[in-house]
Amino acid sequence: MTTTAASTQPTTSTKPSASTKPSASTEPAAPLKVAVILGSNRDGRFGPVVAAWFLARAAAHPGIETDLIDVAEADLPTAITFSPRPEDAARLGAVSARLAAADAFVVLTPEYNHSFPAPLKTLIDWHKAEWQAKPVAFVGYGGISGGLRAVEQLRQVFAELHTVTVRDTVSFHNAGALFDDAGRHLDPEPADAAAKTLLDQLVWWGTALRDARNLRPYGA
Numbered sequence: 001m002t003t004t005a006a007s008t009q010p011t012t013s014t015k016p017s018a019s020t021k022p023s024a025s026t027e028p029a030a031p032l033k034v035a036v037i038l039g040s041n042r043d044g045r046f047g048p049v050v051a052a053w054f055l056a057r058a059a060a061h062p063g064i065e066t067d068l069i070d071v072a073e074a075d076l077p078t079a080i081t082f083s084p085r086p087e088d089a090a091r092l093g094a095v096s097a098r099l100a101a102a103d104a105f106v107v108l109t110p111e112y113n114h115s116f117p118a119p120l121k122t123l124i125d126w127h128k129a130e131w132q133a134k135p136v137a138f139v140g141y142g143g144i145s146g147g148l149r150a151v152e153q154l155r156q157v158f159a160e161l162h163t164v165t166v167r168d169t170v171s172f173h174n175a176g177a178l179f180d181d182a183g184r185h186l187d188p189e190p191a192d193a194a195a196k197t198l199l200d201q202l203v204w205w206g207t208a209l210r211d212a213r214n215l216r217p218y219g220a
Contacts, residue, residue, distance in 0.1 A: 031065045032206045034058065035102035039109040039120035041072035046175055049183045050108055050141050054170070057195040058106075063203060067098055071119040078122055092126060099130035104137070104206035105163075106198075109150045111142035116150040124157060131158065133218035135205035137166035137198050146171035162218070164209065166201045170194045 040047040077088045109116045140147020155165045
């Protein structure tokens with residue numbers, strides 16, 4: 001009787017080899033385009049000081065490109081209509097294109113009478129698709145409230161526009177006393193840390209939602 005010796009060859013593993021494992025892309029992600037919206041046009045406003053401070057922090061954060069949109073310079077018409085005058089349409093179109101190009105937004109807002117400024121609401125209401133499926137973060141400033149009541153109202157407005165609002169904010173209470181005449185924060189460490197947290201969250205959401213929109217267009 002002929003006997004067959006058991007094979008001494010090692011069993012072939014079904015585990016994928018290192019060469020077959022998916023590899024992460026080594027290409028750097030495109031910079032996140034962040035529109036920073038300065039929401040006040042009041043005479044003597046403090047907003048430009050806050051904007052300069054924030055833009056400096058954003059410039060030091062990797063992977064971000066900023067575009068400052070100032071409601072005072074935009075000067076959008078307050079009467080919202082489907083047929084704006086040619087000069088109004090030109091101003092509106094310039095702002096609309098910049099909002100559409102953005103991957104994420106940061107709104108800088110003071111607090112007026114427990115709410116946010118009318119020109120900011122005008123800029124928001126003139127647009128719809130430009131906001132959708134993108135993150136929005138907030139920097140508030142004002143008196144004792146630090147603009148937080150304005151921010152809470154803005155969260156409700158932006159929820160209606162299909163955005164994701166970033167949880168953490170930067171808030172300046174009694175803002176005028178916090179900066180010197182050159183626009184430098186007198187106690188920068190806590191404010192810088194808050195800005196970093198906000199920007200870290202914004203980049204996470206902005207990148208994730210940009211990837212999702214590229215994969216599948218958002219349908220509101």
